[in-house]
Amino acid sequence: MDDSGSQSRQTVADSNSGQPQWGWPTTTGMSVVLTGSSFLAGILIGHKLATFYRRILSLVAVGPTKMALVVREDLKMGKGKIAAQCSHGTLLAYQKMTRLNPQVLQSWEDSGQPKVVLRATDLQHLTLLSDMAVAKGVPVTTVYDAGRTQVAKGTSTVLAVGPAKVADVDRITGNLKLL
Structure with missing residues (x-):
């Protein structure tokens, strides 16, 4: 527990780069990852739906x-x-x-x-x-x-x-x- 009474996970810095080796992702990093993932998932789903509807329309038209x-x-x-x-x-x-x-x-x-x-x-x-x-x-x-x-x-x-x-x-x- 830290001074505020909430639990936090400690990170251990890499001696070569000074970057954390493990720990909780930062809020900003997490939102960027989620936003990017959501955007890509949306594009993929949209493409699949467009292809599906195009094929259905083709079946109906022909x-x-x-x-x-x-x-x-x-x-x-x-x-x-x-x-x-x-x-x-x-x-x-x-x-x-x-x-x-x-x-x-x-x-x-x-x-x-x-x-x-x-x-x-x-x-x-x-x-x-x-x-x-x-x-x-x-x-x-x-x-x-x-x-x-x-x-x-x-x-x-x-x-x-x-x-x-x-x-x-x-x-x-x-x-x-x-x-």
Whole structure:
């Protein structure tokens, strides 16, 4: 206890710098730390809320979205090859949409990136679907194989339709069977 009757914590000065090694922070130092921390927390929370609201508005403005991956049946690709080609299609379509329409892409991401894998009978069928999508303004991406495993180099293997509004994708691929 000090002379005023209140408890205080003593500090021990460092012999080299004269600065306290431990003790209670000063009131001024404490308020600066709290004010700075509160300010930074406010900025962080504000940014997170703004991002959250921007994403909600994107979902509402765009509506439900999806991507359809259409695989050629006539190539008789193995399951692993199909999975790899569909992965290529998804990534290529994603990269394309970052430039073409980031708002639709954000809506697709925020809704869980829904995808469906469907069948096309052959190259003519895939080309027809691609032409239909282009005519209706729906983004499409074609995957051409590198030719290292099961199919010849440059072979069109998968057509990614979207991401786009569900109704738009369904107008192009709605009559196709699931793979």
